[in-house]
Amino acid sequence: MVPQDSATVAVRNILTRLGKRSGLSSDRLRTTEIDVAPLLDLLVVRQHAHRAGIEREDAVLPVVRELARHLNPSSMLIVDAVLSLGLLRETTPPGVDLDRLYAPDLGERREYLAEHWQLLHESLCANPIPPAPSVRSLRGTQEWRAFTELAGLLANESVYGSGPAHTPSPPETVAAPPVRGIVTVFGDAVIDHIYRVDHVPPVGTSTPGNFEEHPGGKGLNRAVAAARLGLQVRLITAVGDDEAGRRVLDYLRAENVDTDLVKVVPYAPTPVTAVLITSTGAASNIGCKDDRIRLSTQDLRSPVIRAAISSSDAVLVTFEQPSAVIEQVMAAVRRLDSRPLLMVHPAPKVDLPQYLYQYLGVVDYLAGTSADLAAMVPEVHAGSTADNAQRLRALGVRSVCAIEDFQCTVWSDQVNVAIPPFPAALEDSPGAQAAFAAALVYRLVSTRRPAGEQDYVWATAAMVATQSFGDVPGAMPLATEIDRIVRLASEEH
Template sequence: MVPQDSGVVAVRNILTRLCKRSGLSSDRLRTTEIDVAPLLDLLAVRQHARRHGIAPEEAVLPVVKELAAQLEPTNRLIADAELSLGLLRENATTAVDLDRLYAADLGERREYLTEHWRLLHETLRAERIPPPLSVRSLRATPERRAFTALAGLLVNESVYDAGSVHPAAAVQPQLSTEHRSVPTVPGVVTVFGDAVIDHIYFVDHIPEAGTSTPGNSFEKHPGGKGLNRAVAAARLGLQVRLISAVGDDDEGRHVLDYLRSENVDTDLVKVVPDAPTPVTAVMITSTGAAGLIGCRDDRIRLSARDLRSAAIRAAIAASNAVLLTFEQPITVIEQVMALVRRLDSRPLLVVHPSPPIDLPQYLYQYLNVVDYLAGTSKDLAAMVPEVAAASTSDTAQRLRALGVRSVCATEDFRCTVWSDLVNSQIPAFPAAMEDSPGAAAAFAAALVYRLVSTRRPAEEDDYIWATAAMVATQSFGDVPGAMPPVSEIDRIVRLASEEH
């Protein structure tokens, strides 16, 4: 049930009043005596206006249409007809009289809606058709319920604007002046994962329960598994889009500004009103070992409904590779895998199964679309919790039997691979630290870079290069800031070859 907060009530009342006469239009918003300021100031409206360079009055109608289309059939029909949105103009049968459904007079629209109640529901293929209504009964609870539901979407949700993303250019970020020297690769990558603010504490050791440790220093940077992978891929010259969620606060704006400065497209980052951007406390020791504490608001999440966005579907279809972490709800992870599987020409799917999820068995039906599954031994073992694996190799073979094409165990700057082409432990590179919080992100991005560049399955040299990318992240502090360019990875590979 949609919360009856003051924002929802205010927007519902505005929409109800705008139904009169010819319905909702930009001209009506400019000339009406109704106070429409709460409607024009909605986050989704401001986002759409900014993306398209138009006035808020012009942005309201496309935003309302986008969200009204997500309502259940009865509420959708009521909102569509009474606001005269025109949602049925493109796919209605000839039996529907569109001139009457979207007539200039509200009374006539209501009459047609009630007279042809079953026909209109059947046009939307509604599974359940409520009993027919009279105009009088329509104006009571049904209208109030429909406009409350629509107002709830407008107030509480960010809108992915399908009009802002063309499938042929779904991931074409504008390069910032700072990074124009990065050579671009003819490859498009879409990343699903979190974007947060990392609070980084440098400590001598990670304290055990009941103990404490002095902090040596503190920093604050954008982070998150999704953000780190997006930045890492962009620094290698790939065209990258991040699909994630942040709050509509200063921290969220900082995250978005940072991503844009790193040439990561943010058009499909969901901005959630009145919710704080997630914060992760990261404790890093002098050896590079890290401990994490994640603090998040459950509202800062993608949802299965978000994955129905035409813009997100277009971004996936236009990608050469999709990077997916397990930071989002399992329903979102399932939807991403299902969308990839349905494509005739599908992108490579590279999955990092972290953090662990409950009941990973629900994902087993989709594992045959996973091209590369990369994580620590614990991450991989968590994917098959019903069996006590004798070794990481045993775990990898079970995952391969479930359909995963290549399994990579990555930790401590090392990589072991099980695939059709490669079954070996990649020789370790010399390292000064034991681990790095950014190593896993660098490995995934570097592997995708090689895959997209060569347009073939990964060979041993590709895994060697991706392992070198992990070593290149040895650094304190800013994790995405430690993501290496191609030249640094090449340098590490060259040095290792010279030593041998």
């Protein structure tokens, strides 16, 4: 059923009225007495206007033209003729009179559509072709249904898709400078509400603390960490079309993270995570997330998403997204002849990880805490971290990294090694795992070889560099800071 929310209804009514006379145009939007503000304020219109550097009135027609192509053939032909969009001008089908189909008078456009219904559908290779309507039925039910479908797409379209209104420059055409690798991150972006306390209070008690608010999330943290190291990074995530979502996008852009593939969900709030950080640096999280703020398997079918994966040197996946989305990302990597490095970060509450087992053969690096690794083999009770790592290796994972308390233990095809922690002032840090992931990926795409012991040492040093309270992604280190920690430790020995 076509959605009937207030935005859809408002946009449908505007488009229906704009179809009269000569149809939809930027000049008509500027001069009409119709209140077109709801149409100009649509997210997809604002996004296209911003990216193209044009006025919103000039952005409406290309956006409408592109989304009209996503309708079924009958609805597409109806809105094309009524609004005089000119969709068939690009490849004129034999026998179609474009002058009549896009005539200045709406009545003539309707008559031609009704008279040549069969021919027009055949030109689109439609099958089956519904019975031809009368002009009267076109004016009523048929146009109402077609415009409702189009309005629903416009009102609920997110920031990316397959058309010019929201398609970034094709990733495969981006020329990466030497050493800088292209990294695509799938994970969450949120607003962190950070509470610094001496201890997490037991039930029925309270404790004093300090409060800060910053952009964060596992996906965002990893994207920022990788960008700080000089990698070319894009984040694929979802945020709300609200002030918090705009703040997240502005922060990512300021950190040189490509946001072209961030999905913006209309009428939904950007997720918030409450982070309780004790004086030792240990953190506990409370996630507050609207179910609408997530990627979907339909999103993963977008050509630009597939192109982003195939053009990457490395893909990082965190497990906040639905299992079906994680599965589809891993499947997309598996289908490629030339695969990017795939680094996966599981979570303690993995939804049916057994469905992912068939894809673990494409996972180059699986990194997480002992609890994260245990969640990947839930049928094994009370197994040691080493046992769980070997079980995951048997399922196909090339390298398993247990990272916690600023130290790392690795089981891999190349090395089996325990990297002791560097000298630290805190016991833990909320950004440690993100820094480890980014640092390891940096070393891998820079050297173009599997990770050796020194690469894990460098990534472990990156964790120590994040020791801080407050802004988690803001604590992500530069390469020079990691080098300094490694150098100081070597001098002590």
